[in-house]
Amino acid sequence: MSNVQNKTDVILIGAGVMSATLGSxxxxxxxxxxxxxxxxLDKAGEESxxxxxxxxxxxxxxxxxxxxxxxxxxxxDVSKAxxxxxxxxxxxxxxxxxxxxxxxxxxxxxxxxxxxxxxxxGEQNVTFLxxxxxxxxxxxxFQGMEYSEDLEKLKEWIPLIMNGRTSDExxxxxxxxxxxxxxxxxxxxxxxxxxxxxxxxxxxKHSVEDINRTEDGSWEVKVKDIDNDNLEYHTAKFVFIGxxxxxxxxxxxxxxxxxxxxxxxxxxxxxxxCNNPEVIEQHHAKVYGKAKVGAPxxxxxxxxxxxxxNKQSLLFGPFAGFSPKFLKTGSxxxxxxxxxxxxxxxxxxxxxxEMSLTKYLVQQVMLSKEQRMEELREFIPNAKxxxxxxxxxxxxxxxxxxxxxxxxxxxxxxxxxxSSSDGSIAALLGASPxxxxxxxxxxxxxxxxxxxxxxxxxxxxxxxxxxxxxSLADNPDLYFEIHNSTAETLGLxxxxxxxx
Numbered sequence: 089m090s091n092v093q094n095k096t097d098v099i100l101i102g103a104g105v106m107s108a109t110l111g112s113x114x115x116x117x118x119x120x121x122x123x124x125x126x127x128x129l130d131k132a133g134e135e136s137x138x139x140x141x142x143x144x145x146x147x148x149x150x151x152x153x154x155x156x157x158x159x160x161x162x163x164x165d166v167s168k169a170x171x172x173x174x175x176x177x178x179x180x181x182x183x184x185x186x187x188x189x190x191x192x193x194x195x196x197x198x199x200x201x202x203x204x205x206x207x208x209x210g211e212q213n214v215t216f217l218x219x220x221x222x223x224x225x226x227x228x229x230f231q232g233m234e235y236s237e238d239l240e241k242l243k244e245w246i247p248l249i250m251n252g253r254t255s256d257e258x259x260x261x262x263x264x265x266x267x268x269x270x271x272x273x274x275x276x277x278x279x280x281x282x283x284x285x286x287x288x289x290x291x292x293k294h295s296v297e298d299i300n301r302t303e304d305g306s307w308e309v310k311v312k313d314i315d316n317d318n319l320e321y322h323t324a325k326f327v328f329i330g331x332x333x334x335x336x337x338x339x340x341x342x343x344x345x346x347x348x349x350x351x352x353x354x355x356x357x358x359x360x361x362c363n364n365p366e367v368i369e370q371h372h373a374k375v376y377g378k379a380k381v382g383a384p385x386x387x388x389x390x391x392x393x394x395x396x397x398n399k400q401s402l403l404f405g406p407f408a409g410f411s412p413k414f415l416k417t418g419s420x421x422x423x424x425x426x427x428x429x430x431x432x433x434x435x436x437x438x439x440x441x442e443m444s445l446t447k448y449l450v451q452q453v454m455l456s457k458e459q460r461m462e463e464l465r466e467f468i469p470n471a472k473x474x475x476x477x478x479x480x481x482x483x484x485x486x487x488x489x490x491x492x493x494x495x496x497x498x499x500x501x502x503x504x505x506x507s508s509s510d511g512s513i514a515a516l517l518g519a520s521p522x523x524x525x526x527x528x529x530x531x532x533x534x535x536x537x538x539x540x541x542x543x544x545x546x547x548x549x550x551x552x553x554x555x556x557x558x559s560l561a562d563n564p565d566l567y568f569e570i571h572n573s574t575a576e577t578l579g580l581x582x583x584x585x586x587x588x
Contacts, residue, residue, distance in 0.1 A: 094124075094320065094321070094322045094323070095306075095322075095323050096122045096124045096289075096322060096323070097121040097122045097123065097324060097325055097326070098114060098121055098122070098123045098124070098324055098325070098326050098327075099123075099125075099126065099307070099309055099322060099324040099327045099328070100123065100124070100125045100126075100327075100328050100330060101125075101126055101296050101309070101327065101328065101329045101330060101331050101335075101338060102126075102127060102135075102329070102330040102331035102334070102335070103125055103127035103132040103133065103134075103276070103280060103290065103292070104132070104135060104136055104331075104332055105133065105136075105137040105272050105275060105279075105523045105526050106328075106330035106523075106526055106529065106530065107125060107328060107330040108132065108133075108137075108275075108276045108279035108280055108283070109182070109279065109529075110330070110530040110533060110534075111123055111125065111279070111280075111283050111288060112182075112186065112191075112282065112283060113182075113527075113530055113531070113534065113552075115283060115286050116548060116552060117534075117541070117545045117548055117549070118541070118545075119286070123283070123288045123289070124288075124289045124290075124324070125280075125283075125288065125289065125290040125291060126291050126294040126295075126296055126309070126311050126322075127290070127292050127293075127294065128293065128294065128295040128296070128314065128417075129292065129293070129417065130292050130293050131277070131292060132276050132277050132280040132290070132292075133272070133273040133274075133275075133276030133277050133280075134273075134417075135332045135333070135415055135416060135417070135483075136333070136482045136483075136484070136519075136522070136523075137272045137273055137275075137276045138272075138273040138482065139271045139273035139274065139394075139396050140273075140479060140481060141273075141357075141416070141481050141482030142481065142522070143374075143390065143392060143406070144269050144270055144271060144272065144392065144394050144396075145268075145269070145270070145374055145390075145392070145524070146179075146180075146199070146268035146269070146270045146524055147172060147176060147522075147524035147525070148172065148173045148176040148177075148204075148229075148267070148268075148524070149168070149169035149170075149172045149173050150173070150204040150230065150233070150264045150266070150267050151204035151205055151206045151262070151264070151267065151374060151375070151390075152376055152388065153206055153208075153216075153217075153220070153376060153377075153378050153379075154379060154388055155168045155172055156168070156169050156220050156223070158216060158219075162219070163219070163223070164219050164220050164223040164224075166224055166227070169230075170227065170229060170561050172524075172525065173229045173230070173560075174229070174528075174555075174559065174560050174561060175524070175525040175527075175529075176524050176525060177229075177555060177560055177567070177570065177571065177574075178525075178527045178528045178531070178555065179524060179525065179526060179527040179528070180570075180571075180574040180578065181527075181552065181553045181554060181555065181570060182527040182552055182553055183195070183198075183199065183275070183578060184574040184577040184578055185551070185552040185553070186279070186282070187577050187578065188577055191282045192278045192279070192282065195577070195578040195579050196579055197271070197274050198271045198272075198274040198275040199268055199269070199270050199271070199275075199578050199579075199580070200268065200269045200395050200580075201265070201266075201267070201268060201579075201580045201581075202268055202372070202373060202374055202393055203245075203264065203265050203267055203372070203373040203374070204263075204266075204267030204373070204374050204376075205245065205246065205261050205262060205263045205264075205373050205374065205375045205376070206261060206262045206375075206376050206377075207246070207249065207259070207260075207261045207375050207376070207377055208259070208260055208261075208377065209257050209258065209259045210257055210258060211257075211258050213260075213378055214237065214258045217235070217260050217261075218235060218260065221233060221235040221262050227561065228560070228561065228564035228567050229560065229561055229567065230264065232264050232265060232266055233262055233263070233264040234262065234263045234264070235260065235261075235262050236261060236262075236263075237260045239259075242259065242261055245261060245263055245373070246261065246371070246373065246375060247370055248367065248370040248371040248468055249371075249375065249467055249468060251370075251469070251470060252469040252470040253469050263373070266571075266575070266580070267373075268580065269374065269392070269393065269394055269395055270523070270524070271395065271396060272523040291311070291313075293313070293314040293315050294311050294313055294320075295311065295312045295314055296309055296310070296311055296312075296338060297310045297311065297312050297319075298341055299327065299329075299338060299341045299342050299513075301342075301343070302323060305325075305510070305512065306323045306324060306325055307323065307325075307326075307327045307342075307513055308321055308322070309321070309322045309323070309324070309327060325512065326511075326512055326513070326537060326538075327513045327514075328513075328515075328516075328533065329513070329514070329515035329516070330515075330516050331415075332414075332415060332482075332483075333352070333413075333414035333415045333483050333484065333485040334414055334415050334418065335485075335515045335516055335517055336350070336351075336352045336414065336426055336485060336517060337414070337422070337425070337426060338515065339506060339515040339517070340426070340428060342508070342513055342515075344508045344509075344513065345509075346506050346507065346508060347506065347515075348430040348431065349430055349431050349434050349489060349490050350431060350434070350487065350488065350489050350506065350517070351426060351427070351431045351434050351435040351438065351487075351488035351489070351497075352423075352426055352485040352486065352488060353423075353438065353442075353485065353486045353488055353499065354410070354411060354412060354413060354414050354423060354483055354484070354485050354486075355408055355409070355410065355449065355483075355484050355485075355486060356408070356409035356410065356411050356413075356416075356480065356481070356482070356483050357405065357406035357407070357408065357409065357480075357481035357482060357484065358405060358406060358407040358408075358409050358479065358480055358481060359404065359406055359407070359478075359479050359481050360403065360404040360405055360407075360460060360461075360464055360476045360477070360478060360479075361401065361403050361476065361477050361479045362401070362403070362404075362475055362476055363475060363476065363477055364472075364475040367402065368393075368400055368401065368402045369400075371393055371402055372393050373391075373393060374390060374391075374392045374393065375390060375391045375392075375467070376388055376389075376390040377389045377390065377466075377467070389404070389405070389463065389467065390405070391403075391467045391468070403479075404464050404467060404468075404476075405481070406481060407452055407455065407460055407463075408448065408449055408452040408453075409449075409452065409453055409480070410449045411483065412424065413483055414426070415483055416480070416482060416483050418483065431488075433496065433497075434488055434489065434490055434496060434497045435488060435497065436497065437490075437495070437496040437497025438488045438497035438498070438499055439497070440497070441497055441498075441499070442499055445499070457473065457478060458473065460478070461473050461476065464476065485517070485518075485519070486499055486500060486501060486518065486519060487499075487500040487502075487504050487517045487518045500518060501518075501519070502518055502519075503516065503518040503522050503525065503529055504516070504517045504518045505517075505529060505532055505533055507533070507537055511537035511538065511539065512537070514536065514537050516529065516533075527553065531549070531553070531556065534549075554566070554570055555567075555570055
């Protein structure tokens with residue numbers, strides 16, 4: 089076993105979409121900086137970013153009902169929907185920049201136009217959806233949304249879902265054609281291909297074992313070369329921990345005050361995948377329903393057309409599962425070893441608060457395939473068991489922290505950046521909307537960690553992301569200009585064939 093010592097400017101831990109995005113931004117803003125990436129698996133985008141480990145939805149709040157809540161007075165709060173949509177527009181702008189600059193050649197390799205729809209049943213839910221539609225439809229970010237309760241129109245939109253439907257319960261849907269299917273695994277690999285062509289050193293099969301502060305304020309990262317069992321020590325002025333579910337353990341190793349009183353709760357996802365091409369061809373949309381009463385936000389059922397390896401697929405889910413692992417390739421001890429003296433009370437408080445979530449997960453884990461098929465039949469009445477297989481998707485670690493609003497041990501369902509006070513190290517925790525808002529989240533990292541460079545970088549950032557620092561909701565002319573230009577560059581104006 090030999091020890092190797094190396095110095096560099098930036099270390100990125102994890103070769104997922106977040107590190108790919110941050111690395112790509114930094115390479116444009118500070119091309120002279122030396123960047124090293126360490127990934128314990130043998131290629132990029134294999135955990136949360138992998139196309140089989142997430143829903144592939146370009147999350148823009150076009151169809152996800154959990155981003156619009158009903159207020160006590162019955163009105164619809166659209167603030168979160170606007171925020172998430174604006175963040176996705178930043179991603180579209182950056183991806184367009186990469187394509188325009190020939191840094192990525194073919195956008196169809198990672199993004200396709202696909203209608204986004206919301207579908208509800210029952211009088212109360214139909215009333216909610218109609219109010220949601222009325223609250224969103226006049227906003228520039230949601231222009232083009234349609235609403236219908238008409239059965240013939242719904243048969244036209246979603247024939248597979250409407251065929252064989254016998255219930256006389258009220259049903260309604262919204263549809264917007266500007267939605268997207270995004271292959272985040274392919275996007276991640278394309279960005280890493282570009283980074284490697286720019287002399288970024290990407291080290292696969294290298295596991296980060298420890299992170300320590302040095303006397304001069306840099307960070308020393310202890311890395312194990314898995315193939316030959318060598319230990320290497322790399323120091324950098326800035327470290328980003330983008331290791332998906334593995335980020336929490338690495339953040340705890342830093343010892344920074346900001347890492348205290350934070351825990352994580354792992355939830356795994358399972359999808360039903362259609363194996364019958366005739367069924368797959370009958371559906372062309374992402375259709376999101378409403379989470380059942382008492383179910384957590386990440387359990388919103390949806391029936392998705394996906395494009396994976398240039399092949400059309402059809403997935404339904406997610407069904408929640410439980411594993412104490414923080415990564416699909418993680419350890420069964422991940423949850424236990426994440427409990428520390430400084431977060432044990434936070435974790436215990438969360439356990440007491442989230443008994444309903446625990447009960448829900450137990451129920452989900454115990455479901456048989458036929459019980460899962462029954463849930464699928466709420467979407468596709470004629471679904472046949474032999475046409476569908478069960479696939480285990482990615483692990484997500486939901487953040488647990490103490491908050492003013494929720495008190496001790498509050499379970500968070502968003503994406504969160506934790507950084508040191510001096511900005512020398514940052515970690516990304518959490519899950520949805522995740523990859524869809526990667527560019528916004530990484531801009532937040534830049535602002536937190538490189539404030540002294542932001543003035544110098546601002547003009548370049550605005551070249552890459554023209555809406556940077558502005559609200560598109562408050563600037564509709566700018567929004568339409570950006571939305572149209574990114575659609576053109578990314579090939580989103582081309583109509584996908586209804587059936588492949």
